[in-house]
Amino acid sequence: MNAKRFRWLAAGLAVVAISSPAWADQKVSQTIIEKVIDQPYPQAVAKIEAAIKGARFMIIGEPNYQQMQRMVGRERRGAKAYFIFRPDLGTPVFDNDFNAAMEIPLKILIYEADAKKTIVRYKLPSSALADYNGLSAFGKDLDKMLDNIVGAASK
Amino acid sequence: MTTAGSRMLVGVLVGCFVGAVSVAAQQQGMMRPDRGMVMSKYGYDETVSRVKQAIEGQQMMVLFTADHQQMLSMVQVKAPPMSTIEFFHPRYGKRIFEGNREASPEIPLRILVMEGDKGAMVTWVKPSTTIGKYKGLESLGTELDSTLQQIATSVTK
Numbered sequence: 001m002n003a004k005r006f007r008w009l010a011a012g013l014a015v016v017a018i019s020s021p022a023w024a025d026q027k028v029s030q031t032i033i034e035k036v037i038d039q040p041y042p043q044a045v046a047k048i049e050a051a052i053k054g055a056r057f058m059i060i061g062e063p064n065y066q067q068m069q070r071m072v073g074r075e076r077r078g079a080k081a082y083f084i085f086r087p088d089l090g091t092p093v094f095d096n097d098f099n100a101a102m103e104i105p106l107k108i109l110i111y112e113a114d115a116k117k118t119i120v121r122y123k124l125p126s127s128a129l130a131d132y133n134g135l136s137a138f139g140k141d142l143d144k145m146l147d148n149i150v151g152a153a154s155k
Numbered sequence: 156m157t158t159a160g161s162r163m164l165v166g167v168l169v170g171c172f173v174g175a176v177s178v179a180a181q182q183q184g185m186m187r188p189d190r191g192m193v194m195s196k197y198g199y200d201e202t203v204s205r206v207k208q209a210i211e212g213q214q215m216m217v218l219f220t221a222d223h224q225q226m227l228s229m230v231q232v233k234a235p236p237m238s239t240i241e242f243f244h245p246r247y248g249k250r251i252f253e254g255n256r257e258a259s260p261e262i263p264l265r266i267l268v269m270e271g272d273k274g275a276m277v278t279w280v281k282p283s284t285t286i287g288k289y290k291g292l293e294s295l296g297t298e299l300d301s302t303l304q305q306i307a308t309s310v311t312k
Contacts, residue, residue, distance in 0.1 A: 029257070032257060061218060061221075063218050063243075065248060068248060069249060069252070071245045072249050076252065083219070083241065085226060087226045088230050091230060101237055101239065101269065102265065102267045102278065102280060104239065105239070107260060109260050122260055
């Protein structure tokens with residue numbers, strides 16, 4: 001391949017890489033956030049666990065979706081969820097509208113995209129709490145907390 | 156029965172009817188179209204136990220139970236008995252991951268059991284309004300609505 005053709009090919013690949021939505025931080029929908037972490041899955045898992053605990057959340061459940069999928073004969077890369085809760089944050093929920101207990105605990109899903117990239121996905125707490133009495137502002141506070149947790153795991 | 160006695164009986168019956176309507180109205184007031192709710196015939200602990208049995212009866216797995224009362228007691232808040240039961244089965248996970256993986260944050264399914272003034276109640280968000288809103292998963296949402304309804308109904312028999 002001559003140098004000119006190589007430059008065209010390189011430019012083309014760069015455009016594909018930049019425009020590919022799979023590797024960009026993005027909002028999947030109005031309610032779902034997805035972020036790509038440029039780290040292998042085991043490291044990303046360790047960092048997100050540290051970030052969750054650093055934000056004083058308790059991990060009260062962590063189903064391993066990779067293992068669960070094997071139960072039905074489906075091989076997939078690493079995937080798990082974290083169910084997280086902070087008792088002090090439960091107080092405003094129950095004080096304002098105890099029906100919002102349905103939205104607790106919060107969930108963060110993490111899965112392996114490839115050997116070098118990990119994807120984190122979660123539902124915005126503000127969207128989950130929007131329809132409950134007096135919890136819309138609190139939901140936005142929780143959005144920031146989850147954003148900080150995932151942001152810390154990305155570093 | 157005397158006339159006065161009949162009037163008193165009618166009054167009591169009307170009072171009971173109005174009271175029943177009032178309770179039903181309160182329950183309806185809590186309801187949203189995306190929610191399901193049933194009142195349990197049993198106490199709180201028995202209701203939690205029966206819901207878990209019914210989940211397993213649907214060949215699903217209870218992943219864990221979050222005891223809100225216990226968690227809130229950590230911050231000295233007295234709350235009524237209230238638990239979220241998280242459950243699912245990988246066969247549905249497979250359909251979601253293969254059908255539309257964007258729906259993955261909507262799983263597992265969740266049922267809330269709480270002790271109210273009128274007894275234990277079971278509430279849930281209808282999967283047709285969560286999983287079912289994703290393209291390609293509409294029928295799964297409707298299917299799971301029926302499954303959750305059957306699970307919840309187990310505490311009314």
